[in-house]
Amino acid sequence: MRAGTLQLVQELSVRIGISQSELLNMIVEGSLRDIFLSFSNSAASIIDRFEVLMQAHQLPPTDIAQILSPWNIKLSVLQDRERTVDYLTTSLLQELADWFYVSRDWLLGYDVPVVNTGQAIHQWPHSEDEFNKFIIPSAENKNCDIIFFSNENSPKGECKNKSGILIKKNESASGVNYYPVLSVIPQRINHEQRRWVEQAIRSHGRTCPIRSVIIPEGTAIALAQGTTLPTLIFRNI
Structure with missing residues (x-):
């Protein structure tokens, strides 16, 4: 080869x-x-x-x-x-x-990425209220494990300013629990959004796994482009 x-x-x-x-x-x-x-x-x-x-x-x-x-x-x-x-x-x-x-x-078998990253559900929330409803675990969103991630090979300083999210949920269908992972593609976040993340980790990290990690460049690209199943990445972080 x-x-x-x-x-x-x-x-x-x-x-x-x-x-x-x-x-x-x-x-x-x-x-x-x-x-x-x-x-x-x-x-x-x-x-x-x-x-x-x-x-x-x-x-x-x-x-x-x-x-x-x-x-x-x-x-x-x-x-x-x-x-x-x-x-x-x-x-x-x-x-x-x-x-x-x-x-x-x-x-359905078409030649497209695994995840349609253009959908609104894969984008960062626009306001603090939206962020809290989207991230903070509740009976409505069924979040059970949350990872904020950044790219380990980002240019200097960008690592702290660009972040994506992986959200594991506890769903149920026909009496069976299953755990899908929702991916939010990385984007550059400002100081206010960074505060939202830090507040979520500080306030809810003890009751629900919420953490911030740095992942390899190839993994970050795969998530950003939607070319892999997010649950496969989640299990290896």
């Missing part, structure tokens, strides 16, 4: 949170499908992404079946990939995308 190719594989595997061998298998399989099985590739992409989404959130098959019971998807269906594809309707996939804060188009 050429040095440049190896470096790219190493960087991408870190970004999406899988091993280099798993990434290479995905690339080879995907390329062969594109060349020889273009019609079936779309359906395969949908089931692959559905499975990746469920596995990334560490949901066992029994819980997945219970969550999807309103769509009459049983465990016996999930054991057969071809049968599962038949049940993955557009409306179901769109609802799952909303539940797990990923792009609807991505889950």
